[in-house]
Amino acid sequence: MVDQRPPLSSVSDFVTWEPVLRLMLADDTERRADRPARVAGRIGQYGTSLAHRGPMSSTARTAVKDIQRALAQGRVQQIAFRAEVHPDGRATLGLVWPTPVVEPACGYPDLGVLILADGVLPEPWRRRPNPAFRAVPAPSANPELLERTLRERLPDSTGATEEEIAAAEARLGVTLSDEMKVLYRVTRVYSDDDFDLEEADRAGEAIGCEASGLEHLRSVDGTVRHLGWDPGAKRAVSGGPDAAVQSLAGSPGWITFGSNGGDEFAVDLTPGPAGHFGQVILIDHEQSLGAELVADSLTDFVLGRMRKERREHCGEALPVARVGIGGLETIQAAAHPDLEVLTIGFRHGAPFSLAPLRALPHLRTLTALPGTLSDPLEVAGLPGLEFLELGAQEWRLLLDAEAVPRTLKAAAIKVREQDHLPVVAIANEILDLWDRPRIVQTLLSGDLGPAA
Incomplete structure (x- = not known):
């Protein structure tokens, strides 16, 4: 469709775009061969996607900056363009304005992904965990050993009350594993009302990661890990009857309790067919799907008995x-x-x-x-x-x-x-x-x- 009222009149002028088109037509083999030349690209407030060889001329650089300035003033994030130029110089330029129904493409020539329903994500990010009714803790899960170890390492720590742990379970909508309850009975790590950096550091060293306070326990929301339909629709997580971790982007039963400074550790209450209730998994911040088993139990994690074989995030x-x-x-x-x-x-x-x-x-x-x-x-x-x-x-x-x-x-x-x-x-x-x-x-x- 042709828009009769351009969103930004200062940009909707062919003269504004001439230096950009000339830049991209510098290696104009098509028109020299008496065929129409076609170019496409994007200009955004903070960057460009322009196919051209060699340095950008000062004229083109000025034109790009003028367009970026106009986009910023009009609060338009970016604009896509495509043009057809005939050998005699006649040119048609199409400016495609951003819209919520189009997710911008990773590659500059493509229009982007058409979103046909509001708020819908690719299936892996919508996937819910299968019930894990038969899952049991690993043989290595030992709440008594875990409590004894933590109290030895944190003799002066203040733990959470049963009421506070119950309140956390109610907020999360899950029943925590016995090991996790033991952890927070020994140490709250810290609370919002009384944050003590030294105590938090001691708790983290005792547990084996940068530990979260009881009030900051949360489940992993798979939608937050979604990168968009492109490339999201082309991704998958493999699983099977021997999978210890379910093939998910997130789960109400993945309860994060700490990090290594970038990735998050979680206790898994919805394990895969070959997993254990309460196992510890790693959610890699560079991955958008899946999680990796790092310890069969929280006891193993605190004692440093990690899994030696690392599994792939996405098969x-x-x-x-x-x-x-x-x-x-x-x-x-x-x-x-x-x-x-x-x-x-x-x-x-x-x-x-x-x-x-x-x-x-x-x-x-x-x-x-x-x-x-x-x-x-x-x-x-x-x-x-x-x-x-x-x-x-x-x-x-x-x-x-x-x-x-x-x-x-x-x-x-x-x-x-x-x-x-x-x-x-x-x-x-x-x-x-x-x-x-x-x-x-x-x-x-x-x-x-x-x-x-």
Whole structure:
């Protein structure tokens, strides 16, 4: 759509963008070959994503700073642009304005991820823990030994009362493990009303980490670890019958009690099939999914008896697969019942058929580069998709056939050069199916002169 009332009139002027376009067309092989040249990028208040070779000219640098200044004054975080320039110099520039229904893309040419429902996250971040009714503490869990050890290390410490521990359980909505109750009976670590840095340091040294006060115990909220649909929709956590830790982003039963200065330690009250109630896990701040078992019990943790074998945070043997150059050779090879995420890339030979994927119960994400599908309408036969990324022409076929899967929660259009300007119109047709607000694009025309 063409916006008749540009959000920022100072930016919605072709002359403002001329130096930026000339910068990106410096290596203008397309126009010199008598073909239209296409460029795309982003400019934000604090940075840019511009494809160009060599240093930026002073004219272009001034233009970028002027645009950034206008964005800041208008409280616009960033603006995406795409342009088509003909050999004779005629140019069409599309300015795509930010909107809550689009999550900006990691790669500059792409429009971003279309969010088709408010507040919905990819399945791994929505996943709730399976009940752990049969889980029991590890043989090494020894509340008496733990209490004796902590009292020896902290002879003058003040512990929490039973009422205070019960209040913490009520606030968290869980029953703490016997070991955790022992820990806080020996030491509160500190309280909000009476913070003593030296006492907190002594408690942390005795426990083996930077320990939290009883009032600061909390469960791990998986939504906080979400990085966005791209790349979130393409991630998975593997698990199985021998998993000690459930494949989750967070759990009401992951109760954090300390940190190593960056990562968090938690007592796990919802362990996996091969885990133990009250085991200690590590939530890595650089990971957005999963947790790592570090000790079978809090007793082991305090005594320094850590797990020597470290497990991976995210396994991608079965849940995630890639087909094409650098990956599997066929769709059949990827069609495992546990497959959740499939990426289809280029290959030498005929495009791929999606027929082998029809019966897969957990397939939720499909990304396919433009031109890699023999029949894009086969997408309609995949009943559980929540994220779909296709090229503009593939989306065009689905829209015309009214075959866009209505199970989708997010979608993306993979852009090729010829699709830069029409992509917003296609995106708006997708958004219309979910009655979502449309994207605003301002189209500007100008003349950059013939190719040098």
